[in-house]
Amino acid sequence: SSELTQDPAVSVALGQTVRITCQGDSLRDYYASWYQQKPGQAPVLVISGKNNRPSGISDRFSGSTSGNTASLTITGAQAEDEADYYCDSRVNSDKHVVFGGGTKLTVL
């Protein structure tokens, strides 16, 4: 299967830690990347590869993979972390890309 499955919605209390997951067979072969999208804005890359943060991305964000599940962890969630989060990975022998359905994160 070339699908990536994410929980539609997750909530976290301000300052607590939250894990957003992404499941799919392709994740056994390829790392997921993670993107944050706020309303009315283009997506922003927050994690790629094994656990790489682009310049300017808070170190609250970290990534990991176990088996067919990739996780994005936000440690000490802040109000500005409230957004939609999408994972993606390569599939089909690296020729294609697939996105997960997205997770809406609410910071309470």
Added chain:
Amino acid sequence: EVQLVQSEAEVKKVGESLKIACKGSGYSFTSYWIGWVRQMPGKGLEWMGFIFPSDSDTRYSPSFQGHVTISADKSINTAYLHWSSLKASDTAIYYCARNDPFDYWGRGTLVTVSS
């Protein structure tokens, strides 16, 4: 500074053709794949396909193969997404992004197709 500048919003009628553009700057345009991503109103991100401008190698999502054409003109550092006959269901925001991963994104082009 890496930038991807997309063309302005478009309002078209069903059956019309359309080509939208994505101009890269601040990096070697021919060294990275450029992808196109659709986001329908209130929905998630969908990968449509990408192109390697150096040799125009192009890959399409099965969901979009045959419905759109991706091309590039490396002489002007620009990638394109083309429809020959629009449908109302093509109404969406279309993003271009540098790959892999999608580390830089354009601001998106809103395409509205009405009957």
